[in-house]
Every structure is written in structure tokens, then in C-alpha cells.
Amino acid sequence: MLKLNLVGIGPPLKIKGFAGSNMLLIKGEDNVMKPLGRHVLAEIYGCEFDILNDIKKVETIMVNAALEAGAEVREFVFHKFSPQGVSGVVVISESHLAIHTWPELGYAAVDVFTCGEKVDPWDACNYLTECFCATHMAAKETERGIIPAGVVPPVAVNQ
Amino acid sequence: MLKLNLVGIGPPLKIKGFAGSNMLLIKGEDNVMKPLGRHVLAEIYGCEFDILNDIKKVETIMVNAALEAGAEVREFVFHKFSPQGVSGVVVISESHLAIHTWPELGYAAVDVFTCGEKVDPWDACNYLTECFCATHMAAKETERGIIPAGVVPPVAVNQ
Numbered sequence: 001m002l003k004l005n006l007v008g009i010g011p012p013l014k015i016k017g018f019a020g021s022n023m024l025l026i027k028g029e030d031n032v033m034k035p036l037g038r039h040v041l042a043e044i045y046g047c048e049f050d051i052l053n054d055i056k057k058v059e060t061i062m063v064n065a066a067l068e069a070g071a072e073v074r075e076f077v078f079h080k081f082s083p084q085g086v087s088g089v090v091v092i093s094e095s096h097l098a099i100h101t102w103p104e105l106g107y108a109a110v111d112v113f114t115c116g117e118k119v120d121p122w123d124a125c126n127y128l129t130e131c132f133c134a135t136h137m138a139a140k141e142t143e144r145g146i147i148p149a150g151v152v153p154p155v156a157v158n159q
Numbered sequence: 160m161l162k163l164n165l166v167g168i169g170p171p172l173k174i175k176g177f178a179g180s181n182m183l184l185i186k187g188e189d190n191v192m193k194p195l196g197r198h199v200l201a202e203i204y205g206c207e208f209d210i211l212n213d214i215k216k217v218e219t220i221m222v223n224a225a226l227e228a229g230a231e232v233r234e235f236v237f238h239k240f241s242p243q244g245v246s247g248v249v250v251i252s253e254s255h256l257a258i259h260t261w262p263e264l265g266y267a268a269v270d271v272f273t274c275g276e277k278v279d280p281w282d283a284c285n286y287l288t289e290c291f292c293a294t295h296m297a298a299k300e301t302e303r304g305i306i307p308a309g310v311v312p313p314v315a316v317n318q
Contacts, residue, residue: 036261036266036268037259037268039200039268039270041198041301041303043303043304043305043306045306045307045310046310074238074246075236075237075238076236077234077235077236077248077250078234078250079233079234079250081252087233087250087254087255088250089236089248089250089255089257091236091237091238091246091247091248093240095246095259095268096246096248096257096259098248098255098257098272100196100254100255100272100274102195102304105304105306106310107195107304107306107310109195109196109198109254109272109303109304111198111270111272113257113259113268113270115259135310136307136310140301142200142299144200144202144268145202145261145264145266145268146202147202147204147264147266148204148295151204151205151265151266151294151295
């Protein structure tokens with residue numbers, strides 16, 4: 001039976017059940033702790049029904065949001081629900097953009113996960129907010145991939 | 160047609176550019192504030208390299224995680240990076256599961272977004288943790304889609 005330690009995260013990373021001496025984190029050349037990525041969860045309100053309910057429009061806007069943020073698009077897939085709503089994801093070299101729309105509420109749930117310095121997830125969120133003719137956007141960013149040294153294969157640790 | 164009651168006030172949602180007095184939230188028939196969905200961001204550590212680096216294994220495990228959680232799979236797409244790593248997403252009727260793997264770090268960044276009462280995103284996260292032979296999982300849940308009344312089209316309001 002698998003034994004797991006279930007721990008909570010938050011900025012900065014809090015690890016319960018880990019010995020403090022094991023809490024070395026992966027550091028870059030400048031000796032600063034480096035999360036692997038940034039994940040923005042965005043609530044986009046007051047959007048136009050006819051945009052959020054059109055799979056082709058949503059798909060085009062999402063792909064363009066990735067490009068607008070400087071990402072490299074690898075794959076994308078979208079699905080239209082009945083009677084309304086679209087879900088879809090754009091996989092990028094730097095991670096992904098995902099969306100779920102509730103046209104009847106004028107609401108889109110978006111998340112944008114990016115790795116590296118080149119792509120800013122907020123650029124994508126702001127672009128989507130504009131393209132959906134939204135009145136409001138509320139978002140928060142979470143750091144992803146702050147890896148405790150104790151669980152990293154030794155060869156991967158840069159100390 | 161979705162029937163919503165708009166009642167009540169308040170936090171915890173932070174809306175930029177919103178007056179506090181407009182912070183009415185959508186409530187269900189039991190008069191409890193109802194987010195549209197739950198979004199779990201999971202950091203899965205200490206995974207097996209050979210699983211995280213195999214696109215077919217990752218794809219199968221992700222689709223099965225969706226099914227294990229009781230979701231209905233609609234679409235999926237996965238991408239293999241060189242020299243290592245897999246990214247992919249399973250679109251479900253209830254939203255999505257996404258993954259990005261760093262096999263060399265034994266790390267998978269997962270997020271599971273579910274709507275409705277039927278699917279529990281934590282079931283999928285626990286299933287993935289087990290299938291990746293992970294040693295640790297750290298995760299947090301965010302409520303999605305708590306919609307301020309001021310931005311909901313009147314046609315959707317049932318008062």
C-alpha cells in the first residue's frame with residue numbers, strides 16, 4: 001500500500017512531515033530558489049455570450065492568447081457542450097492555457113500555466129479579457145514546482 | 160436553463176475594480192454560496208522517471224484518473240518533449256485534468272478542475288500519485304466561479 005505524505009503548499013512552500021534539514025530547494029546559478037512555473041487562475045466576468053458560446057471563436061482567441069504571450073503552441077483541443085458552453089486547452093511548450101465557459105453567466109474560468117522567463121501568463125489573461133469583451137477579471141498566481149531536495153534524484157540537484 | 164438565486168454578500172472573492180457593495184454572490188436553493196467548480200493544483204514528487212517520460216503511460220493514467228474520479232471523458236491530447244517530459248490534458252464534461260512532467264526531477268505538476276457534485280478532484284490526484292509511484296503529494300484547492308451578481312446577465316437570475 002502506498003504511503004504518502006500529504007502536505008500543503010503556499011508561497012513560500014511549506015512542507016509538513018519533512019525534516020527541516022532536508023528542506024533544501026533547487027537553486028539556480030544566482031542561488032535563488034526557482035519555481036519551475038507560474039500558474040494563474042483567472043475568473044473572467046461580464047463576457048459576451050456570443051463569443052463564449054462559439055467554439056471556433058474561443059479556440060482562435062485561446063491560440064492567439066498563447067501566441068500573444070510569446071508561447072509556442074504544440075497542441076490544442078476544444079469541445080462544445082449542449083445547450084451552451086465551451087471547454088478547451090492549448091498545450092504550449094511552456095505548459096498550457098485552459099478555458100471553460102458559461103455563456104449564460106458571461107463567465108469564463110481560465111488558467112494559464114507557464115514555465116521559463118519568456119512567457120508571461122498575465123499577458124494571456126489580459127488578452128483573453130479584452131477579446132471576450134469582459135467587464136472584470138480577477139486572478140491569482142501560484143508558483144509551481146518548488147521541489148524539496150529530499151525528493152529530487154541527486155543528479156538533478158544543483159547546489 | 161440554469162436557475163440561480165442571487166443572494167447575500169461577500170468575501171472571500173477579491174475582485175479588482177469592484178465596489179464591495181456589489182459583491183452579491185450566487186446561492187443555490189439551500190441558500191449556501193455555490194462556486195461553480197473546484198480546482199486542485201497538485202505537486203507530485205518522487206515519481207518514477209520511466210512513467211513520467213512515457214507519453215502513452217501518462218496518457219493512460221490521466222484518462223483513467225478521470226474515470227476513477229467519476230468523470231466523463233470528452234477529449235484528450237498529449238505531447239512528448241525532447242529530451243524528456245510530457246504535457247497533456249483530458250477535457251471532461253466536468254472541466255479538465257492537466258499534467259506536465261519533469262521526469263529528471265521525479266516531478267509532475269497536475270491540476271484537476273471539476274464542476275458539480277459528482278466528481279471529486281482529490282480522487283483523481285490521489286489516483287495519479289499512486290500510479291506514478293510518488294513519494295509525496297502537496298496540493299491545494301481553489302473555488303472557481305463565484306460570480307458577483309453585478310456581472311451576471313439578468314436573464315440568468317431567478318429571484
